[in-house]
């Protein structure tokens with residue numbers, strides 16, 4: 001089985017080319033591939049399949065040639081992955097499966113069609129506008145933090161830390177506790193604090209994230225979009241640009257009247273062959 005390994009700001013993926021949808025991808029195989037000791041290692045898997053050849057992509061096949069079949073490291077799948085979409089497009093272009101010269105490159109996902117623009121080392125992807133729909137809290141390490149529930153195609157809870165709490169000191173080795181009635185399908189939880197030293201722009205924050213299905217990751221693109229929307233709301237703005245620094249690098253989020261752009265690095269680092277029989281469940 002061929003694979004490519006790539007990442008977007010340290011959010012890393014095992015990419016599986018499967019144009020005709022012939023691969024039997026199971027939760028066990030995904031988890032084994034993402035195992036950092038016994039497999040390739042990754043926060044998730046991106047299967048590259050023609051939209052027409054995938055049951056969930058077929059309805060979008062007229063609008064996009066390729067479907068991003070995204071799976072979390074634990075073998076669950078998610079509706080959307082912002083960094084995954086950017087890395088997916090990097091792969092399509094590198095493999096000669098898509099032309100970056102076009103105005104925007106459509107990609108089908110479980111959350112609908114997103115559109116990407118390749119700008120050298122940066123790939124920007126246009127997703128739906130984040131929708132803030134509730135308030136909730138996250139409990140971890142004896143702390144209870146208030147947050148905003150945000151839908152970016154997948155679910156997020158954005159908790160802005162009260163003054164005096166150190167983002168770096170949060171224990172994200174286990175999942176924060178959240179109210180399952182607010183998040184029946186689980187949730188990605190983002191923690192933010194203003195960037196220091198204050199650099200003169202309001203829209204600049206630091207973020208850490210505990211991802212549903214993948215644990216703490218170095219970056220989460222949809223999470224950055226959720227954070228961007230909350231930062232703008234708190235500044236009394238509907239639209240604008242927010243810089244989100246994550247442990248793996250920098251993401252830029254631009255919220256417009258009807259969409260949200262996520263921009264940042266997208267890198268392919270290796271290509272190889274896996275012997276699936278050698279992967280341990």
Ligand SMILES: N[C@@H](CCC[C@H](N)C(=O)O)C(=O)O
Nearest residue numbers: 078081082083154220221222
């Ligand atoms: N890292 C991703 C989000 C991946 C999906 C997430 N873990 C979920 O289950 O919703 C991103 O860059 O958006």
